[in-house]
Amino acid sequence: MGDEAWLPEDMLEAFKALANPIRLQIMQWLRDPDHEFADYEPIADRQVVGVCVSHIQAKAGLAQSTVSSYMATLERARLVNSTRVGKWTHYRRDENRLRQLSIAIGEHL
Known part of the structure; x- marks a missing residue:
């Protein structure tokens, strides 16, 4: 999935x-999770699974439902990946897809 080309849609x-x-x-924030979320005790390795959604919510100061909706939008756009750790969902940028998007922008725009 991560190696697929970016279609216009x-x-x-x-x-x-x-x-x-x-x-x-x-x-x-997710570009440097250890620095940006240093005030929050990690539930799991941020470099491996990403940042807990509750920490994103706390930093953003938004309702859980709003943050969950925002993260679902980013995941549908394939810009982040989610991983469950116990009852918590963690999010991590998909750096490979972001690099491919950057290349596609350079080639098509």
Whole structure:
């Protein structure tokens, strides 16, 4: 899945997901999770599984339902991957897909 080319409709979905300033901010936070979420005790290795959704919620200061919706949008756009650790969902950027998106933008825009 991560090695698939970006089709125009996939690119549009990614752009829509990133057009929201909070989702864009979350993607920036997830770029350096150890630094950005240093105030929160990790439930699991952030480099392996990502950041717990409850920590994203706390940092963003938004309702759990809003953050869950934002993360689902980013995941549908294939910009993040989710992993369950116990009862918690963790999110991590899909760096390979983001690199491919950057290449596709350079080739098509």
